[in-house]
Amino acid sequence: MIRKILFYSPLSIIVLLGILFYYSLNSETKSNSPLIGKEIPEFSIERLLNDNDQFTSKDLTSSENINFINVWASWCIPCRAEHNVLELLSKIDNVDLYGINHKDTKKNATNFINTLGNPFREIGFDSDGRTSIEWGVFGVPETFIVHRGKIIYKHIGPIHISELEDTIIPIIKDLN
């Protein structure tokens, strides 16, 4: 009898796994960075367009809005392509878009913003790329979604308009 039950155990394991996989198919949260779900790294860097004080991690934790942190550079061609999408993104309700300017010169970065427009609420000037390393940035552009001080999502590469609609906006709706 026990022997017979034993032979049914592989079947029951597969059924349980099947249930698990079924639910995971419908589950939304998917992580692609070890930082997802963690507190944002502490940082304090110069502001690009304003010399007075520093752009710090506190700016991101103090607000209830959904914060987007876009890492960009004037020398990065895909960033140029992404800029229109960022303009759209910054106009969405309850969304604050911040920029981290990555390994750039002040002159080039300011030119970039002056020519293409400024969708950012604040821009940190990360000339040596140190802050980007803390965020686990591998290349530019990359975009993080931060809510209540925690990293919710990381997008690698330029955000395409279809990705804004299919991925980013549903996340914003979820968080609201």
Added chain:
Amino acid sequence: MSELLSYLGIVSLCVCLLVSLAQIKISYLKSNANYINYFNLSLIQFVSCLLSFLILIYIFITSDFNFSLVYQNSHTEKPMIYKLSGSWGNHEGSLLMWILILTIFNFMFALMSKANIRLTEITVGVQSFLILGFLLFLLFTSNPFSLLSEPPNEGLGLNPILQDPFLAIHPPILYLGYVGFSLIFSLAIAGLLLNHIDKNWASIVKKWTLSAWILLTAGIGLGSYWAYNELGWGGYWFWDPVENASLMPWLAGTALIHCVSILEKRNTLQSWTVLLSILTFALSLIGTFLVRSGILNSVHAFASDPTRGLFILAFLLIVLIASLFIFARKGPFLDKEIKYHLLSRETGILVNNWLFLTILFIVFLGTVYPIFTDIVLNENITVGSKYYIFSITPIIFLFIFAMIITPFLNWSTNNYKILIQKIYKPTLLSVILIFSISLYFDKLSITEISLLILSSILIMANLNSNILFKNNSLYLTSNIGRALTHAGFALLIISIIANASYAKEKITQAKVDDKIIVGNYDFIFSSISQKKEKNYHKIIANFEMQQHSGTLKKLSPEIRFYNNPPTITSETSIARMLFKDIYIVMNVPENQEFINVRIHIKPFMNFIWVSILMMMIGGLFSISYRIKNS
């Protein structure tokens, strides 16, 4: 023309589908001796599928952007080899290739089978059921031949990170391995249904298992080689869930090879062998599901689509629940108990089997448990390589120990005297050798030293007793295949330890004329240049590697800027020497004079690839020996 090709492609898939239905019918009705038999049908199945695959290749080569698949994955400026590999470098194409390989195996089996006719018919029938399932999946969720109403002039290109010759052949080889195990699965189900699991069944299964195992090993090896060359992280194995998905069937399949040997020689362990056959294929299917459904995120993941995931899951569950139900009903009556001594080869292989399954369980848990916590606890956890290394290392000890002694044990009886006679010399030699080496290199820990000693004994004992010198000439014993594979595994362990203990890495910024010192080497950043290629332009950093002020090698890592789609990739530059690789990769350069460089010194990399090759060659020896003797 495009309409015609699209029509032809779909029609030939439908023919394949109908033939598969006929095969399934034959398998439970018994075929007559007329022309509608399993062999002719499997030929039509194969040819119709091949035709549709050739059409797929044709539309990619001619860049026919009437097809939405070509439009999304190709571009006229792409080099020919990547147009070709682009045809299976996407979800739809790779699925069609998967089906083609299923039909190839089915046809080859029908052609070569020496099993009795009912066993062959039912095996072909089960295999056809798998083909049917994947065909429905292809036709209903992922039609590769769908047309666009207004054909664009230019395609969207292929992900440049996938433009690599190794990646062009890695998926087909890996699929050959995965799908090879589908045939073992079909044989197991057929054997169960006919109560025909015996020595004869085992000797049929053994050949096919070995072939699938070699292909899967090659597939995993190529994938690892690609990751090392292309991803620019300097590693060759990342315990990435997708890598694990290919490692799990490999572990189960390797356990199966050993288990089939016991069944073949001693006619016992019937139910366990059948369960392993089902498990190996189940893990291939689960791996496919995890990769394709988008549950796992990684470089391998294709664009995910929930309906696709649901379809694979449903099919996977139908196949596995049905087969495990048959197993639960028939399994308890299969086993023939025999007696064997505790210190016999049976025990040794069984112990190794359990160790294999323990490693499998560890890998499975590490891959699937994060999915579980995500759903049940709503908590994302990341399982890092440390988990795998720390939990698998202790098992490797027992594992190699069992590998050393088992081949020198007799079937069923105890003969420890021969065992001692065979291994005392290699043991003495290895202990002396490794201790003297470890005195010279002071970094090794006790764990590493003991693993090195065990691996070295394994290599020496295997080669010493299977490569013989008699009368001034070289003889290979009939077990040379096994000996090579086992020695290859030991060499792999040695290389992994050496690689992990002596690797050096430096990440820094550099401008032209800077000198970077890593280990005993100086790297001079001599110049930077630009070059335009067919579908990208690149920035090349030129380094001179020097030792004692003499230039040894020139290294030139690149950054490539692709136009379609706009993507930037880093190309590594690797100087391969006998005992170490020097590996340089640079990051996206700035408008400034600095670039970011990462330099790795990776010892024993060549030996990792050689050891994988050795294991495969060992497998080939075993197969050829079987074919000669049958």
